[in-house]
Amino acid sequence: GAVVSQHPSWVICKSGTSVKIECRSLDFQATTMFWYRQFPKQSLMLMATSNEGSKATYEQGVEKDKFLINHASLTLSTLTVTSAHPEDSSFYICSATDSTYEQYFGPGTRLTVT
Amino acid sequence: TQLLEQSPQFLSIQEGENLTVYCNSSSVFSSLQWYRQEPGEGPVLLVTVVTGGEVKKLKRLTFQFGDARKDSSLHITAAQPGDTGLYLCAGGNLGGSYIPTFGRGTSLIVHP
Numbered sequence: 001g002a003v004v005s006q007h008p009s010w011v012i013c014k015s016g017t018s019v020k021i022e023c024r025s026l027d028f029q030a031t032t033m034f035w036y037r038q039f040p041k042q043s044l045m046l047m048a049t050s051n052e053g054s055k056a057t058y059e060q061g062v063e064k065d066k067f068l069i070n071h072a073s074l075t076l077s078t079l080t081v082t083s084a085h086p087e088d089s090s091f092y093i094c095s096a097t098d099s100t101y102e103q104y105f106g107p108g109t110r111l112t113v114t
Numbered sequence: 115t116q117l118l119e120q121s122p123q124f125l126s127i128q129e130g131e132n133l134t135v136y137c138n139s140s141s142v143f144s145s146l147q148w149y150r151q152e153p154g155e156g157p158v159l160l161v162t163v164v165t166g167g168e169v170k171k172l173k174r175l176t177f178q179f180g181d182a183r184k185d186s187s188l189h190i191t192a193a194q195p196g197d198t199g200l201y202l203c204a205g206g207n208l209g210g211s212y213i214p215t216f217g218r219g220t221s222l223i224v225h226p
Contacts, residue, residue, distance in 0.1 A: 043202060043219040044157070093156050102147060103214065105156035
């Protein structure tokens with residue numbers, strides 16, 4: 001149990017375009033979903049916390065207009081990187097929790113902006 | 115802001131050796147999790163500890179939560195190449211939204 005999927009697993013896009021990443025909890029209802037960004041061999045950097053039906057809470061320094069988060073249901077959250085630039089290239093990971101203290105992570109999405 | 119100091123940051127050892135990874139904070143946590151992450155994949159939960167002084171074992175991995183719930187350790191006995199990965203600790207507090215704080219990770223390489 002406690003499986004989280006992410007789609008796509010990797011994406012290459014041109015500078016200036018937008019990319020949407022989906023995060024789904026497959027076998028449980030996720031009251032909260034988290035979006036992280038990770039650079040090579042570094043820890044996870046929390047970008048935002050998302051609760052179903054409400055606006056996401058963004059961490060300091062994360063542009064909410066650039067990284068749009070939607071949590072429309074208890075099993076789906078999306079992260080849209082708008083007007084992507086090469087510096088947005090990174091590994092994006094989502095996680096979900098069912099109100100306990102354990103997070104279950106998706107497999108990540110590798111974004112490359114050319 | 116709660117901080118988790120994780121050490122060492124990098125560890126390169128030979129197969130069969132033992133190792134310990136530490137996670138320390140000046141803050142008290144309700145619970146602490148350990149994750150293992152392989153390159154290009156998401157972290158996988160290894161264990162959750164919630165009680166001060168608690169010890170949990172997962173095959174060759176032993177996890178301990180400090181008595182004061184401010185620190186934790188992960189000990190691996192007779193490391194194998196399959197243990198290679200990034201080990202992350204994360205702590206948080208219940209009550210309201212549980213937003214865990216992550217340590218910066220320990221990158222472990224076990225050479226055959």
